[in-house]
Amino acid sequence: MKNTLKNTYFALLLFGLLFVATSAFAFPNETDNFFGLKWGSGLDVLEGKYKNIKLIKDGDIKWYIANSGYTKFSGVTTYLTYQYYHGKFLFANVYFDEGNDVALKKALIVTYGEPTRVRDNGFEWEGKQMGIFLDPAKKLISIWSKKIMLEKVADDKKK
Numbered sequence: 001m002k003n004t005l006k007n008t009y010f011a012l013l014l015f016g017l018l019f020v021a022t023s024a025f026a027f028p029n030e031t032d033n034f035f036g037l038k039w040g041s042g043l044d045v046l047e048g049k050y051k052n053i054k055l056i057k058d059g060d061i062k063w064y065i066a067n068s069g070y071t072k073f074s075g076v077t078t079y080l081t082y083q084y085y086h087g088k089f090l091f092a093n094v095y096f097d098e099g100n101d102v103a104l105k106k107a108l109i110v111t112y113g114e115p116t117r118v119r120d121n122g123f124e125w126e127g128k129q130m131g132i133f134l135d136p137a138k139k140l141i142s143i144w145s146k147k148i149m150l151e152k153v154a155d156d157k158k159k
Contacts, residue, residue, distance in 0.1 A: 028113050030127040035071075035080075039129065039145030040088045061085050061152075073141075074107035076100045085152050091144030101136035108134060108141075 032038055037045055043064070047053050050066035057063035062084045069079045079095040096104060105123060109115075112132065115123040122135040131149075133142045 029111050030129060032129055034089075034092045034130075034143055037082070037089050037092075039090075040148055042087055042089075043084055046082055046089070056081065061090065074104055076103055085148055088148050088151075089145065090148045090152065091142055094141040094143070096139050096141070098139060101134065101139065104141060105134055105136075108132065 036049060043053075046064065046066060052067055054065050055062060056065055064082045064084065065080065066082065069081065071078060071080055073080070073094050073096070076096055081093045081095075082089065083091045083093070094104075108123075108125065112125045112127075115134075116126040117124040121137060122133055124134075125132040127146075129146055131142075131144050131146055134140075135142075
């Protein structure tokens with residue numbers, strides 16, 4: 001009886017820790033895409049969605065813009081770049097003008113809740129599938145696929 005009770009407490013503690021660990025990296029309204037581009041999708045999806053795709057930076061990670069790069073993001077005019085790693089959609093950068101960081105931070109909080117972490121240089125939201133980082137000084141929001149980023153990190157370690 002004593003061991004059964006002890007095992008039950010241990011199981012409940014373990015379950016509680018697992019629940020906290022998995023829910024700690026979640027935020028409301030997390031999606032598997034950015035503006036309709038699924039994380040890990042090929043360049044053909046970007047080409048199918050937009051005309052005038054242009055490669056702006058080549059390398060391990062290829063940087064593209066679509067339709068001259070400008071679009072509305074939460075009501076703010078922004079410049080978007082899409083980054084692909086080994087042909088898979090890895091992340092997007094959203095560049096904005098001076099003074100729009102407050103409005104964009106509010107929009108991110110409304111959509112995703114309070115930041116998971118506050119850092120010296122910005123605010124981070126970490127979800128199960130994606131991460132978001134708002135850097136007001138650089139006037140930049142980076143949004144990435146955690147899965148594809150982990151693939152890149154693993155590949156970098158092999159080099």
